[in-house]
Amino acid sequence: xxxxxQGKVVERIDWNDRLFxxxxxxxxxxxxxxxxxxxxxxxxxxxxxxxxxxxNAPHDPLLEFLAVKVEEGELSPKLQDLHAGDEVMVSxxxxxxxxxxxxxxxxxxxxxxxGTAVGPFLSILHSExxxxxxxxxxxxxxxxxxxxxxxxxxxxxxxxxxxxxFHFVPVVSRExxxxxxxxxxxxxxxxxxxxxxxxxxxxxxxxxxxxxxxxEMIRETVAVLEGMGLRKNLRRTPGxxxxxxxx
Numbered sequence: 001x002x003x004x005x006q007g008k009v010v011e012r013i014d015w016n017d018r019l020f021x022x023x024x025x026x027x028x029x030x031x032x033x034x035x036x037x038x039x040x041x042x043x044x045x046x047x048x049x050x051x052x053x054x055x056n057a058p059h060d061p062l063l064e065f066l067a068v069k070v071e072e073g074e075l076s077p078k079l080q081d082l083h084a085g086d087e088v089m090v091s092x093x094x095x096x097x098x099x100x101x102x103x104x105x106x107x108x109x110x111x112x113x114x115g116t117a118v119g120p121f122l123s124i125l126h127s128e129x130x131x132x133x134x135x136x137x138x139x140x141x142x143x144x145x146x147x148x149x150x151x152x153x154x155x156x157x158x159x160x161x162x163x164x165x166f167h168f169v170p171v172v173s174r175e176x177x178x179x180x181x182x183x184x185x186x187x188x189x190x191x192x193x194x195x196x197x198x199x200x201x202x203x204x205x206x207x208x209x210x211x212x213x214x215x216e217m218i219r220e221t222v223a224v225l226e227g228m229g230l231r232k233n234l235r236r237t238p239g240x241x242x243x244x245x246x247x
Contacts (some may be wrong), residue, residue, distance in 0.1 A: 004040060004047075007090040009082045010062055016147040018069045019116070020080050021055065023062045024088060031094035032101065033058055033123040033130070038091035039065060041078050047089070048075045053119035053212075054094070055151075057126035063090065066119045066150060098212055098244035100124060100133055104233065106208035106240070108200055109134040112185050112221055114142045114213030120244070121212070122151055125158055131165055134208070138198055142171035142185050142217075167198050186220035190227075204229045210242045218243055 007026030014020050028037065031054055040049035052065040070076045082088060098120050103109065111121040118141050124130055125137065143149055149170055158166050170180045171188065181188055181197060188194045195201055202209075202225070209225060211218050222232070222241055231239035 002092070004089040005092045007039075007063070007088050009084055009086045009088060011084055012080075012082060015150045019066075019148060019150055020069070021064055021066050021150065022079065022082065022088070023064050024090060025061075026063055026090040026092075028063065028090060028092045029094065031058055032099045033127040034099040034120040035094040035096040035123075036120065037063070037065075037094055039075070039079065040089040040091075041075060042089075043074065043078065048078075049089075049091075050075050051095070053096070053098075053117070054123050055119040057123055057128070059128065060126075066116045068116050096120075096244060098210060098242065100130060102233070102235075103208050103210060103242050104238045104240070106134060107206040108136045108138060108208070110138045110140065110202070110207065110209045112140045112142075112209065112211045112213070112217075114185070114217050115148065116150075117212040117214075118150070121210070122154065125166070126154075131162060134165075136165055136167060136200065137162075138167045138169065138200070140169045140171060140185060140188075140194060142173065142213075144172070144174045146172055146175060146177050146180075148172075167200075169194060169197055184220075185217055186224045189221065190224045202228055202230070204231075204240055208233075208240050208242070210244075212244045215245055218245060 007024040011023040036053040038049050056064040069080045233239040233242045
């Protein structure tokens with residue numbers, strides 16, 4: 001298969017003036033939920049490419065990507081200008097190891113995401129075979145403002161479909177919102193607010209964590225979790241903290 005395949009935009013969803021999703025029709029190799037691909041556009045004779053996680057489950061016919069417009073970015077403003085029928089290049093081969101196959105057994109799986117890094121977790125949660133892996137999945141989705149919470153309707157539907165097995169904790173840092181925590185993920189873990197909100201303790205004997213988002217959040221969250229006795233998950237030395245940096 002070639003390095004790139006031509007994809008066709010089927011739909012663009014605007015969550016706010018910066019945050020958007022693209023649904024794309026393209027022939028790519030099968031992927032595992034949690035992996036990512038690349039999107040690219042030709043600009044002035046050069047191919048500009050960036051990695052984006054698949055938001056859709058592997059069985060879905062359309063590929064879906066969540067992105068945020070970076071004002072000085074070379075690619076994201078152009079992607080946000082795409083409409084149904086426009087073409088975009090897609091990498092045919094998936095990449096990445098933020099998958100359930102890489103995570104050891106446990107009772108609860110905590111998924112910590114900031115911003116667009118919620119994408120791989122949504123792909124996992126929409127996969128048909130994920131729900132028998134852990135007793136409970138806890139999605140902690142942190143953004144700056146309420147309008148930055150994408151896919152809320154889908155997430156609420158997961159709550160209704162799996163009331164015992166799924167717990168959603170939205171976190172907004174820059175404004176107070178009823179029913180949502182305010183702050184940053186590392187702070188909320190260290191002060192016990194997340195455990196209190198969910199009613200489940202974070203302990204090495206029962207907890208697995210997956211972390212995806214901005215590097216500062218990852219670094220601080222890993223440090224807090226390590227202070228609680230959890231350790232990084234490596235293939236040769238399994239632990240409780242599985243990480244993927246988002247840039």
